[in-house]
Each structure stands twice: as C-alpha cells, then as structure tokens.
Amino acid sequence: MALSPAVALTRELLRCPSVTPADAGALGVLERTLAAAGFVCRRKTFSAPGTPDIDNLFAKIGTGKPHLVFAGHTDVVPPGDIARWRFDPFSGEIADGKIYGRGASDMKGGIAAFVAAALDYVARHGAPKGAISLLITGDEEGPSINGTAKLLDWAKGQGEIFDHCIVGEPTNVNALGDMMKIGRRGSLNGVVVAQGRQGHVAYPERAHNPVPAIARIAAALASCRLDDGTAHFSPSNLEVTSIDVGNPAVNVIPARARASFNIRFNDLWTPETLQARIRELALAAAGATAIELEFAPCNARAFLTEPGAFTELVAKAVEKIAGRRPELSTSGGTSDARFIVRDCEVLEFGLLNETIHAVDENASLADIDALTAIYGLVLQNYFEAP
Numbered sequence: 376m377a378l379s380p381a382v383a384l385t386r387e388l389l390r391c392p393s394v395t396p397a398d399a400g401a402l403g404v405l406e407r408t409l410a411a412a413g414f415v416c417r418r419k420t421f422s423a424p425g426t427p428d429i430d431n432l433f434a435k436i437g438t439g440k441p442h443l444v445f446a447g448h449t450d451v452v453p454p455g456d457i458a459r460w461r462f463d464p465f466s467g468e469i470a471d472g473k474i475y476g477r478g479a480s481d482m483k484g485g486i487a488a489f490v491a492a493a494l495d496y497v498a499r500h501g502a503p504k505g506a507i508s509l510l511i512t513g514d515e516e517g518p519s520i521n522g523t524a525k526l527l528d529w530a531k532g533q534g535e536i537f538d539h540c541i542v543g544e545p546t547n548v549n550a551l552g553d554m555m556k557i558g559r560r561g562s563l564n565g566v567v568v569a570q571g572r573q574g575h576v577a578y579p580e581r582a583h584n585p586v587p588a589i590a591r592i593a594a595a596l597a598s599c600r601l602d603d604g605t606a607h608f609s610p611s612n613l614e615v616t617s618i619d620v621g622n623p624a625v626n627v628i629p630a631r632a633r634a635s636f637n638i639r640f641n642d643l644w645t646p647e648t649l650q651a652r653i654r655e656l657a658l659a660a661a662g663a664t665a666i667e668l669e670f671a672p673c674n675a676r677a678f679l680t681e682p683g684a685f686t687e688l689v690a691k692a693v694e695k696i697a698g699r700r701p702e703l704s705t706s707g708g709t710s711d712a713r714f715i716v717r718d719c720e721v722l723e724f725g726l727l728n729e730t731i732h733a734v735d736e737n738a739s740l741a742d743i744d745a746l747t748a749i750y751g752l753v754l755q756n757y758f759e760a761p
Contacts, residue, residue: 381484381491381747382474382740384408386467388449388483389476395450395517396427401483402449405490405511409434412494413502414509419529421521429514429521433530436497437506440538443757444508445493445750446523446715447486447543448515451478452732459734472740479738485543485725486511488743492750496758503758508537515711519674523711527718537719539685541753542712545728546704551742552697552749556723557686558607558679558705559713560639563646564671567592567657569664573630582628586620588664589632593618595660596636596653601644607679608641608705613653641705646673675709678716685720692752693724696745724749 378386384404391401406416414434422428454464454477462468464477474484493507510530514522530537546554569589574582593615601611615636622629640649650670657668680686682703694700701724715721726746730736 376469379491379744379747380494381488381743384487384490385474385479385484385738385743386469388487389467389474389478390465391449392465393449393451393478393513394453396429396513398430398449398513402430402432402511402513405432405449405486406434408490408494409509412436412497419526421525423520426518426520429512429517431513431522431526432511433508433526434511435506435508437503440505440536441757442506442508442536442538443754444510444537444540444719445489445543446510446540446711447482447489448512448522448711449478449483449486450513450516451481452516455734461735464736469740473737474740474743475735475737477736479736480545480726480728481731481736482543482545482725484738484743485545485746488746489541489543489750491747492754495751496754500759503754505758507754508535512711519711524674524714527714531718540712540715540719540721541689541750542710542715542721542723543725544710544723545726545731546723547725547727548729550697550699551727551745552693552699552701554704555686555690555693555701556705556707556710556712557682557703558642559677559707559709560608560611560641560705561644561646561673561677562675562709563638563640563649563673564635565638565653566633566635566669568631568633568667569661570666571628571630571632571664574628576626576628579628583664584628585632585664586629588661588666589618589634591660591662592657592666593634595656599656601652602641605641605643607703608677611638611640611644613638640677642677642679644677646670646676675713678713679705680716680720680722683720686722688756689722689724689753692749692756695752696749
C-alpha cells in the first residue's frame with residue numbers, strides 16, 4: 376500500500392522508541408527530512424540539576440515577517456504492558472485504516488502532518504514571504520524544564536521573533552475538526568500536613584489526633600467553589616488526590632496526617648492568589664490544629680489567546696477541509712503552549728485524543744492526511760492571502 380508522505384513520516388517517527396527523556400533518533404528523522412527541503416536546522420541540548428539532558432530541534436525556512444511557528448514534541452509516555460498491545464507499540468503497524476504506536480496521536484502524527492504540509496508548500500511556492508519555523512522538543516511528557524521554555528529563550532537570543540504559533544497537540548474529541556484549544560487552565564499541586572501529638576488511644580487527653588483536622592481540611596477544600604468560571608473557562612476545580620496517615624496500629628493516635636491536592640484553575644487566578652485562598656481555607660478548617668501547607672513550583676499558569684484574525688484563519692481552514700466548525704475550548708490538561716504564549720499568539724489543533732496514553736494508541740490515516748491538508752491551507756492563507 377502506497378502511503379502518503381505524512382503517514383510514511385508518522386511511521387518512521389513511531390519506529391523511534393522515544394520514551395521521555397530518550398530521543399531514540401526521532402529528532403534526527405525530522406532534521407534530515409527538513410534539511411533536505413532547505414530548512415536550516417539547529418539541535419540544542421539543555422540541562423538542569425536533577426533533570427535529564429534534553430535534545431531539541433529548531434528548524435526554519437525564510438526570513439522576516441510574518442513568522443509562523445509550529446510546536447510539538449517527539450517524546451512519548453511509556454507503552455505500559457506491551458503484551459496488551461495489538462502490535463508492537465514501536466512498529467508503526469497499519470491495520471483497518473489506522474496506524475498504531477505510542478505517539479501516533481500524541482503527537483508524532485501531528486508533527487508529520489505539519490512537516491508534510493510545510494514541505495509541500497515550499498515545493499510549490501518556494502520559501503515563504505516571511506518565515507516558517509518548527510520548535511520540537513523531547514521534554515513535553517517529562518518535567519518540561521529543558522525543552523520548549525529553554526528553546527524559546529535560545530531562539531529569542533538568536534533574534535527570532537514569532538508572530539503566531541500552532542501547537543499540534545491532539546485536541547479533537549469525537550471527530551477531526553470538532554475542537555481547537557485557544558487556552559489552557561493552570562495546574563497547581565499542594566500538600567497540607569496536620570500536626571498532632573502521638574499517644575495511646577486509651578488516653579486521648581495525652582495526645583492530639585490530627586486525623587479529624589485533616590478530614591475537615593480535605594472536606595473544606597473539596598467543597599469550596601473557587602469561582603463561577605469565565606467566558607472561555609469553566610470554574611476552577613480542586614481535587615483531593617490522597618489522604619495519608621501512615622499509621623499501621625489501631626491503638627495509636629498518629630502524630631501527623633497529610634492530604635495532597637491538585638487545582639486546575641482559570642484565568643481569574645494566579646498561582647500566588649490561589650495559594651493565598653487555599654491557605655485561608657485550610658487554616659479556617661484546621662481550628663486549633665497546627666498545619667503546614669506547601670505548594671509545588673508552578674510553571675502551568677492559565678492563559679488565553681483571545682479569538683481574533685489568527686484563530687479565525689485556522690478555524691476556516693478546519694471547516695473547509697473537515698466540514699465542521701471547531702469549538703474554541705480551554706479544556707483539558709496543560710501543554711507547552713503555556714510557555715509559547717509569552718512570545719506570540721498560540722492555539723492548539725491536531726488529531727483525535729481518544730487513544731492518547733492508552734494501550735493501542737492509534738491515528739486514522741484519513742485524519743492524518745486531512746490534518747495535513749488543513750495545515751497546508753493554513754500556510755497558504757497565512758502567507759499568500761492578501
């Protein structure tokens with residue numbers, strides 16, 4: 376069976392077992408493909424204490440404005456129990472009109488679609504009247520420290536100025552074209568520890584039990600309505616994810632009890648204002664029990680790209696090819712768009728997300744080709760339209 380350029384490139388990328396932080400040759404595949412078409416490619420490795428070194432790719436063709444950048448990641452999550460897969464997760468097998476493999480949807484298929492679209496555009500039109508760039512990282516599924524954020528800083532140091540960005544994350548829920556992300560909620564993790572005094576359950580007056588306090592705190596945090604949402608964001612939401620005492624004995628009052636929680640928050644909050652509100656709620660619920668409250672460093676703030684000319688250009692391309700108008704959404708988890716929004720307008724549009732991170736992750740061949748056509752129309756209208 377003859378494969379389209381996008382599907383063939385998807386398969387080649389899938390055969391690179393690039394489980395984060397390993398590259399396994401995936402960036403080399405892209406570098407060779409893009410360089411052969413005239414893109415100037417730069418590989419950059421970034422490091423930080425306590426984190427793995429990460430290889431990244433910046434590729435560019437053209438100069439000046441407008442400058443459209445495509446962002447994506449070649450790293451993938453582990454496949455899990457390989458015995459449960461229909462095919463080897465790193466074989467790129469094709470069956471029933473789908474290509475199977477870890478990363479097929481998230482997001483090697485999206486990267487291949489954009490590369491194929493860009494190569495076709497350059498083959499037909501030559502270098503654009505402006506610039507096309509690709510920011511490809513190997514750290515999106517990892518700690519996201521040595522990837523997109525540092526690659527953006529490096530590019531800025533090279534004098535690169537981006538006007539607009541498409542992140543090829545899998546955004547569609549039921550059918551290609553049903554959803555485009557114009558923002559993302561922030562994510563904040565925290566732990567609250569209630570301090571008690573250990574003792575025998577038969578002599579409670581000699582101890583102080585922290586368990587009732589941690590239960591009250593968890594209930595107060597989980598039941599608090601932080602806000603009512605905004606025009607583009609749902610209400611912020613806190614989930615208690617763990618309550619731990621670490622007490623194996625039934626006749627001992629424990630000395631400490633802790634609860635972990637995560638908050639997905641909208642653009643009404645910053646991490647700082649949200650931390651202050653959570654501290655207020657926890658202290659009120661703790662009563663006479665002393666507590667310690669800690670928050671993990673947050674690099675996932677809420678952001679929004681206001682709908683405008685760029686979102687309309689992409690939405691029209693989606694509608695033209697896919698036959699449906701995409702919903703403009705801010706749902707889901709975080710993505711590297713949270714770093715890119717500091718430098719330019721950014722939106723996300725890619726394949727379906729139905730099988731991402733799951734056994735037998737796959738992507739429809741027809742969807743990969745349709746996504747290639749959508750990206751191609753975006754490029755055409757971005758650079759050629761009056």
